[in-house]
Amino acid sequence: xxxxxxxxxxxxxxxxxxxxxxxxxxxxxxxxxxxxxxxxxxxxxxxxxxxxxxxxxxxxxxxxxxxxxxxxxxxxxxxxxxxxxxxxxxxxxxxxxxxxxxxxxxxxxxxxxxxxxxxxxxxxxxxxxxxxxxxxxxxxxxxxxxxxxxxxxxxxxxxxxxxxxxxxxxxxxxxxxxxxxxxxxxxxxxxxxxxxxxxxxxxxxxxxxxxxxxxxxxxxxxxxxxxxxxxxxxxxxxxxxxxxxxxxxxxxxxxxxxxxxxxxxxxxxxxxxxxxxxxxxxxxxxxxxxxxxxxxxxxxxxxxxxxxxxxxxxx
Amino acid sequence: xxxxxxxxxxxxxxxxxxxxxxxxxxxxxxxxxxxxxxxxxxxxxxxxxxxxxxxxxxxxxxxxxxxxxxxxxxxxxxxxxxxxxxxxxxxxxxxxxxxxxxxxxxxxxxxxxxxxxxxxxxxxxxxxxxxxxxxxxxxxxxxxxxxxxxxxxxxxxxxxxxxxxxxxxxxxxxxxxxxxxxxxxxxxxxxxxxxxxxxxxxxxxxxxxxxxxxxxxxxxxxxxxxxxxxxxxxxxxxxxxxxxxxxxxxxxxxxxxxxxxxxxxxxxxxxxxxxxxxxxxxxxxxxxxxxxxxxxxxxxxxxxxxxxxxxxxxxxxxxxxxxxxxxxxxxxxxxxxxxxxxxxxxxxxxxxxxxxxxxxxxxxxxxxxxxxxxxxxxxxxxxxxxx
Ligand SMILES: Cc1ncc(C[n+]2csc(CCOP(=O)(O)OP(=O)(O)O)c2C)c(N)n1
Ligand code: SF4
Ligand SMILES: [Mg+2]
Numbered sequence: 001x002x003x004x005x006x007x008x009x010x011x012x013x014x015x016x017x018x019x020x021x022x023x024x025x026x027x028x029x030x031x032x033x034x035x036x037x038x039x040x041x042x043x044x045x046x047x048x049x050x051x052x053x054x055x056x057x058x059x060x061x062x063x064x065x066x067x068x069x070x071x072x073x074x075x076x077x078x079x080x081x082x083x084x085x086x087x088x089x090x091x092x093x094x095x096x097x098x099x100x101x102x103x104x105x106x107x108x109x110x111x112x113x114x115x116x117x118x119x120x121x122x123x124x125x126x127x128x129x130x131x132x133x134x135x136x137x138x139x140x141x142x143x144x145x146x147x148x149x150x151x152x153x154x155x156x157x158x159x160x161x162x163x164x165x166x167x168x169x170x171x172x173x174x175x176x177x178x179x180x181x182x183x184x185x186x187x188x189x190x191x192x193x194x195x196x197x198x199x200x201x202x203x204x205x206x207x208x209x210x211x212x213x214x215x216x217x218x219x220x221x222x223x224x225x226x227x228x229x230x231x232x233x234x235x236x237x238x239x240x241x242x243x244x245x246x247x248x249x250x251x252x253x254x255x256x257x258x259x260x261x262x263x264x265x266x267x268x269x270x271x272x273x274x275x276x277x278x279x280x281x282x283x284x285x286x287x288x289x290x291x292x293x294x295x296x297x298x299x300x301x302x303x304x305x306x307x308x309x310x311x312x313x314x315x
Numbered sequence: 316x317x318x319x320x321x322x323x324x325x326x327x328x329x330x331x332x333x334x335x336x337x338x339x340x341x342x343x344x345x346x347x348x349x350x351x352x353x354x355x356x357x358x359x360x361x362x363x364x365x366x367x368x369x370x371x372x373x374x375x376x377x378x379x380x381x382x383x384x385x386x387x388x389x390x391x392x393x394x395x396x397x398x399x400x401x402x403x404x405x406x407x408x409x410x411x412x413x414x415x416x417x418x419x420x421x422x423x424x425x426x427x428x429x430x431x432x433x434x435x436x437x438x439x440x441x442x443x444x445x446x447x448x449x450x451x452x453x454x455x456x457x458x459x460x461x462x463x464x465x466x467x468x469x470x471x472x473x474x475x476x477x478x479x480x481x482x483x484x485x486x487x488x489x490x491x492x493x494x495x496x497x498x499x500x501x502x503x504x505x506x507x508x509x510x511x512x513x514x515x516x517x518x519x520x521x522x523x524x525x526x527x528x529x530x531x532x533x534x535x536x537x538x539x540x541x542x543x544x545x546x547x548x549x550x551x552x553x554x555x556x557x558x559x560x561x562x563x564x565x566x567x568x569x570x571x572x573x574x575x576x577x578x579x580x581x582x583x584x585x586x587x588x589x590x591x592x593x594x595x596x597x598x599x600x601x602x603x604x605x606x607x608x609x610x611x612x613x614x615x616x617x618x619x620x621x622x623x624x625x626x627x628x629x630x631x632x633x634x635x636x637x638x639x640x641x642x643x644x645x646x647x648x649x650x651x652x653x654x655x656x657x658x659x660x661x662x663x664x665x666x667x668x669x670x671x672x673x674x675x676x677x678x679x680x681x682x683x684x685x686x687x688x689x690x691x692x693x694x695x696x697x698x699x700x701x702x
Contacts, residue, residue, distance in 0.1 A: 048517045052383060065531050068522035073515040076524035077382050077409055084376035088339065088383025088391070089515055091367035095338045095389055099365065101508070102388070107517060125379065128372030 016206070017043060026069040027061040031235025033199045033242060034058060034141050034225035038112070040199065041139055041223070044206035045108050045213055047072065050093070052086040054113030054122060055079035057148045057227075058141060080121035083129035083138060086111035090134045108137060108213040115142040115156035119182045130189040130218045137212045137219045140182060143227035151230040155180040158250075159297070160290050161282045163230070168285035178297065186220035187256045193219035194256040199226070200242030201253060204264055208255065224251045232281020244276040249302040254309070261309040273298055317561070318496045324455035325350030325488045327496075328394075328420055329357075331462035333364040334502050335418075338389035338509075341369040341380035345399040346432045347484035348422040352394060374399035378406035378417075385415040386523055388514035390466060393417065396484055397424035397438045404442060410477050411446030412539055413523060416469030416509070417477040418462065419447075423584065424484040425671040433672025434484040436583065436635040439612075440645045446539060448474070448546060449613040451481045451584045455492035458482050460563060463497075463506050468553040470509050474546040481612070483585040485672070501560055543614050550611065567616035568623045569608040572598055576605030579627045579661070580684060583609045583646060586633065586675060593680035604684065609646065617653045624654070627661045631687040634667045634695070643695045664690050668698035675699075 021042035028035035038058050042049070051074040053059045059076045062069035077085045090109040096102045111129070113122050118140040126138060145163050146152040153166040157175045162168035166175040187194045193215045197205035205223065212219035224245055226238040233241055245251040249270040255262045273295045277283040286294075322330075328351050332340065340359070342352040358364040367384070371377045374395050381391040395403065400421060410417055426437045439449065448468065452458050458480065465478035482488065513521050527535055550567070558564030571591050573579060582590050587608040597604040607623045624630050634644025642648060647665035654660040664687040669675045683698055690696070 050387070050515045050517065060526060063522055063525035065525040065527045065535070068525060070522050071520055072517060073520045074522050075383070075386055075515060076526070077379060077413075078405055081376060081379035081406065084371065084379035085383035087369060087371075087376070088341065088380035088385070089387045090383075091339050091341075091369055091380065092384035092387030092389035092391070093516075095365075095367045095384075096387065099338070102516065124372060125376050128376055131372075132369065 017046070019043070019047070021045070021047070021049070021071040022062065023069050023071055025067075027064070028057065029229045029235070031228040031238045033238040034143050034227055035061065037141055037199045037205070037223045037225045040202055040205055041110070041112075041209050042072065044209035045110055045137070048106060049108045049110055050089050051075070052077070052082050052089055052109070052111045054082035054117035055148070056114040056117050057143070058112065058114070060148055079117055081125050082111040082113045082117060082122060083126040086136045086138070087129045087132065087134045090136050109135070110137045110139060112139045112141060114147070115140060115144060115182070116146045116154040119155050119180045127189065130186065130191050130220070133217055135216055135218070137209065137221065139209070140220070140222045141225045142182070142222060143225045143230060144179070145227075145230050147227050147230045156182065159294060160286050162285060163282070173285055173287070173290065174282075183220065183222045183256070186222070189218070190259070191218040191220060192216070192258055195220075196222045196224070196251065196253055198224040198242045198246055198251060198253065200239045200246065201265070204253060230282070232284070233279060237279060241276070241279060244271065244279070247271045248273050248276045249298045250276055252302060252305055254305060260312045261305070263305065263309050270299065270302060317498060319493065320496055321491055321493050323350060323489065323491050324458055324482070326354045327455055327459045327494050328462065329354035330496065331459045332392050333358050334497070334499060335462050335466055335506060336390065336508070337364070337366050337392045339367045339369065339381065339384035339391045340393070341371050341377045341384070341391070342393045342395065343371050343374045343377050343399060345374070345396045347424060347434070347488045348394050348396045348399070348420070350488060351420060351422070374403040375406060378403040378410060381417045382406060382410050382413065382415060385417050386413065386515050388509070388511040388516070390509045391417050392419070394420035394422065396422045397426055400438045400442065401426060407442055407445045407447065409524070414475040414542065415477060416466065416475055418465040418469060419477065419479045420458070420462075421479055421481050422484040422488045423481050431671040432484070434486055435670045435672070436481070437637070439479070439481050440636040440638070443613070443645060446543060447477045447479045447613065448543065448550065449479045449481065450611055451609065452487070453585050453587050453608065455487060455490070455494050456563070457565070458487060459494055459496070460557065460561070460565070463502055464553050464557050464565070466509070467506050467557070468546070468550050471549045471553070472512055473549045474542070475512065476543060476546055481584060486585045497561060505557060505560055547614055547616070565610060566619070567611035568619045569610055570623055571606035571608070573605030573607060573623060575603050576627055577603045578629045578631065578684060579605050579607050579624050580680065581607045581609065581630060581632045581646065581650065583612070583633075583635065586635075586669060589675060589677055590680045592677040593684070596677065597681070597684070615649055615653070620650065620653050621657060624661060629687060630661045630663045631684055632663060632665045633669070633683070634665060635669050637667055647695060662692040664692050665695035666698045667695055673699065
């Protein structure tokens with residue numbers, strides 16, 4: 001714990017701007033931490049931002065014609081192409097500045113999508129945009145399922161979770177595959193910045209988003225966004241659940257800066273995974289055996305991550 | 316004024332994109348469109364065209380990039396064919412509803428399966444209802460000219476609609492033709508820099524692509540439909556002013572020897588040139604036969620078409636795509652419905668021909684016209700089936 005106190009930005013309040021760019025009145029469910037994440041990201045990016053959004057909960061809750069929750073320019077085109085649309089916006093602004101048709105200034109282009117829009121249907125467009133090296137920030141708001149269409153599983157749904165397309169049945173007990181490691185896939189593109197974040201650590205999240213925006217080239221921020229509706233969780237527990245996801249090692253907070261790994265919340269001891277699982281209805285059916293399986297996997301993955309930190313920091 | 320050149324049509328198309336001062340090019344290679352995108356990459360990498368060239372990973376992303384760049388206020392270009400169009404399909408519709416003035420060259424190629432790289436119109440017919448302005452061209456000069464005309468019309472604030480130019484794959488894309496290149500000064504006079512009505516910029520935040528509930532969806536779509544209908548006079552204006560500057564005038568419906576014609580053949584695209592040879596030979600024999608070419612496909616020039624076939628007894632429509640299980644090919648369907656309300660209407664006989672590069676000679680057109688006289692004007696027949 002002591003060591004983490006050095007990193008005050010993880011816990012301590014800073015002088016934050018009061019300006020909101022994702023404003024109240026949107027139609028997210030009560031206790032939705034994905035909407036909170038979007039609000040924090042928008043706040044961190046500030047005024048000089050253009051957003052390309054994928055289809056999904058956040059698009060639907062924020063843009064019912066003729067209303068909008070967006071105080072920055074925002075565009076939605078389709079489900080799987082936020083990264084490609086952002087590529088176009090970035091290229092367009094760049095060439096117009098070069099040709100002096102709009103004033104030269106720093107404008108951050110941010111693409112946003114859910115876990116489905118990122119790690120499933122939008123993976124190709126994202127890979128293309130990262131590989132081409134566009135100067136943009138991609139935020140994946142990961143609530144671990146297709147929430148907008150009614151809680152169907154995605155490749156980011158954790159093992160064992162019950163969703164409407166991976167139901168806990170008498171034969172098959174929920175999701176049978178392990179969560180796709182999207183931040184690692186992003187990092188494998190050798191882009192300058194990759195980070196994971198969570199709304200339960202708001203200042204850490206905002207610092208990372210600011211860093212991502214300041215860096216030239218593609219930056220990828222993967223944000224665990226607790227969805228009380230889809231996780232079958234009391235609405236007041238979203239922040240707690242995010243905390244537990246981090247403290248159990250289920251969702252470690254880390255950064256990969258030009259290949260160098262940093263664990264932002266380094267845990268000397270992982271909390272038992274059960275503490276995280278037992279508060280969520282989507283895991284209610286898990287047997288002790290499955291819980292043990294998950295516990296082992298989390299430990300292994302955490303160790304792997306720690307090794308990467310070690311390996312990439314040996315000078 | 317102008318320079319005469321002999322050049323492959325694909326290269327000329329890319330040269331036109333350069334002369335149109337396009338800001339963003341996003342495209343993915345597919346036969347027979349490849350030479351256009353290759354030459355554009357060359358022009359950008361040689362510093363001849365100051366544009367962002369985005370070598371996207373798919374056509375879906377090509378259209379998505381153009382959608383983003385156009386919304387940012389940049390003049391944006393893409394080109395594709397067949398499977399590429401099928402893959403970008405989803406975004407093609409959205410781009411029209413967002414009213415973004417993108418220009419796309421579609422090098423027409425048949426749709427799989429079976430896989431075939433050769434030319435027909437099944438690709439464009441699959442997105443007939445996408446909301447773009449859609450024109451067909453007949454030769455290299457028309458391709459070159461329509462890049463400028465496309466942007467001029469698309470960016471007209473009375474239109475603000477994407478513009479698709481259909482050119483037959485191989486038949487046009489891969490041939491070397493004599494062409495007249497316009498002086499830059501003429502083009503700049505005709506095509507001023509794009510000034511968007513709305514664009515994505517922090518100084519004036521806008522929300523684009525909001526979703527609609529049933530309470531507003533119908534009204535949104537009505538507005539979009541009106542936009543393309545009301546674009547007609549501005550399309551005509553774009554052609555007229557281009558003609559005034561260059562001497563090359565284009566029309567929604569092009570006529571060839573239709574005066575007093577009792578039989579009229581209807582084509583779309585490059586086959587018009589072959590068909591005109593058949594018409595010449597019939598006219599020489601004293602037959603009153605003419606040719607009507609549909610240049611403007613959307614918005615469909617109903618009025619101009621009715622005028623063009625007035626007095627004819629038989630209209631022979633050549634379709635180059637099948638609408639499986641339908642009453643006719645897509646073009647004949649359009650034409651039958653355009654003529655239905657007329658008190659005196661000609662018989663409409665429909666051929667589907669020239670699928671996936673099956674050659675059609677003037678002799679074939681003579682055959683089709685000849686056999687049409689004996690055929691019923693219901694349904695359709697596929698011409699030249701072997702075996
Ligand atoms: C091509 C396409 N396929 C399917 C859909 C239906 N669809 C819309 S949003 C969505 C799921 C979104 O999930 P995710 O990206 O995780 O975002 P969330 O709603 O969970 O925030 C689906 C399947 C669509 N709009 N487009
Ligand atoms: S379903 Fe979940 S992610 Fe979507 S708005 Fe509701 S709480 Fe938020
Ligand atoms: Mg989701």
